[in-house]
Each structure stands twice: as structure tokens, then as C-alpha cells.
Amino acid sequence: MNLYLLRHGSAGQRKMNPVLDHKRPLDKEGKQHCILLGRALNSMKVQFDSVISSPLKRALQTAALVGTETGYEKKIQLSQALAPDGTWNDFQRLLDSVVEQEEVLLVGHNPNLPVYLNRLLSPLATNPIARVRKGAIAALTVQRGSAKLQWLLDPRLLRAVQSKDTKRSRAKTSRK
Numbered sequence: 064m065n066l067y068l069l070r071h072g073s074a075g076q077r078k079m080n081p082v083l084d085h086k087r088p089l090d091k092e093g094k095q096h097c098i099l100l101g102r103a104l105n106s107m108k109v110q111f112d113s114v115i116s117s118p119l120k121r122a123l124q125t126a127a128l129v130g131t132e133t134g135y136e137k138k139i140q141l142s143q144a145l146a147p148d149g150t151w152n153d154f155q156r157l158l159d160s161v162v163e164q165e166e167v168l169l170v171g172h173n174p175n176l177p178v179y180l181n182r183l184l185s186p187l188a189t190n191p192i193a194r195v196r197k198g199a200i201a202a203l204t205v206q207r208g209s210a211k212l213q214w215l216l217d218p219r220l221l222r223a224v225q226s227k228d229t230k231r232s233r234a235k236t237s238r239k
Contacts, residue, residue, distance in 0.1 A: 064161070066183075066210070067109070067168045069129065069200040070176050072097045072218075074121040089124045096198045096218050097125050099225055101132020103216070104200075111135050113161055116170040117145035125198075126170040135168075145171035154179050158205070173197075183210035 072093030089097065110133055116126035118141045126139050144153035149171070161167045171179075177195040183203060195201065198218035203210045 064164060064205045065166050065213075066158075066203045066205050067111070067166075067200055068176055068180050068195070068203070069100075069125065069168060069170045070195045070197055071117070071119075071122040071125040071170060071172060072128075072198045074197075085119050087119075087121055089121050089128075093121070093125070093198065094128060096222070097128035098132055099221060100198065100200065100216070100218070101129040103221055104129065105133050109133060109166065109202075111166045111168045112164040113137070113140065113166075114168045114170070115140045115142050115145065115157065115161070117141070117147070117149075117172055118143065119146060119172065122170045122172060126168065129168070129170075142169075145169055145176070147172045147175060149175050151179065151182060184212055 072089050073096065074087050074093055075090045078087055111130065114126050114130045114135050114137070116122045116139050122145065123139065123141070130139060142153075142157050143149055144157040154175070157169070169176075173195065180195060180201055180203075183205070195215075196217055196219070198221075199216060201215045202213040204213055
């Protein structure tokens with residue numbers, strides 16, 4: 064299975080009231096980044112069999128925007144395992160439920176999403192291997208409980224590539 068772990072996009076300042084924080088939407092930058100990321104995944108020919116998101120608004124918006132850009136037309140599933148208070152055991156049950164699928168996108172939060180990524184990559188490591196910024200996505204190949212990192216796309220890299228492409232008005236050609 065190809066598993067994609069995506070941390071939700073930028074959503075402004077955290078709210079002290081947990082009820083209000085659960086309803087906190089993506090900000091303008093977060094929405095733009097999700098669309099850009101979805102287009103990048105689409106150009107890489109990534110298509111998802113399942114998109115599963117934390118029930119919090121900013122994660123669900125991230126899943127919807129990226130899913131739309133990649134042509135995902137099914138309903139986005141919600142899982143408490145991807146919420147900020149999700150546990151490793153909840154996450155393992157979620158993985159067990161999608162093990163038969165080829166391409167799965169999971170959208171969640173800090174601190175648990177980076178913890179899940181690090182435990183998948185190195186179950187015995189005590190120090191984190193990978194850091195996951197807002198809007199970053201990690202692609203893993205998971206087989207028989209073993210995971211290998213294929214790539215990790217940081218939002219800063221994606222923005223840099225996009226800004227370089229948009230500065231050129233036409234393709235450079237050889238003068239030979």
C-alpha cells in the first residue's frame with residue numbers, strides 16, 4: 064500500500080477554547096497551499112482510493128481541497144485516530160482497516176501525525192527521524208507492517224518550485 068500522511072495546512076492562531084479550535088478553518092495561505100499541493104500530486108499522477116481525515120475543520124478542508132485537485136470523487140472518511148488526541152493504537156486499527164487499498168491519504172495534526180510517521184519508519188527509535196510542518200506530506204510504502212519513506216514534500220519547497228515556474232513567461236530554449 065502507498066500511504067500518504069498529510070499535516071493540515073495553515074490555519075492561523077490556535078484558539079484557547081477547544082470547541083472553537085476544533086472549528087478553526089484554514090486561512091488563505093493554507094487554502095492556496097492545499098490547491099498547489101493537490102496540483103503537484105496530480106502532476107505526479109497520484110490518485111487516492113481513500114481519503115481519511117481528522118474530524119477537525121482545518122484537516123477536513125485540507126483533505127477536500129487536495130482530494131478535489133487530484134480528482135478524488137468519493138466521500139472523505141473521518142477518523143478520530145487522526146485527531147490531535149488520537150492514539151497509536153487507534154492509528155494501527157485505522158491502518159488495518161485500509162490495508163487492502165493501494166493509495167491512501169491520511170490527513171491529521173501535530174503532535175500525533177509526526178509521531179505516527181516516526182513510529183512507522185523506525186519502531187524502536189526514541190528520537191524523531193522526520194519533522195512534519197503544516198502542509199507537508201510524506202509518501203510511504205507499507206508492506207507487512209514495514210514502512211519505507213519514498214519522499215517527504217515540505218511546503219516551503221513546493222512554494223519555491225512554484226514561484227520559480229511562475230516567474231518564467233516562456234520556456235527557455237537552446238540557442239544552438
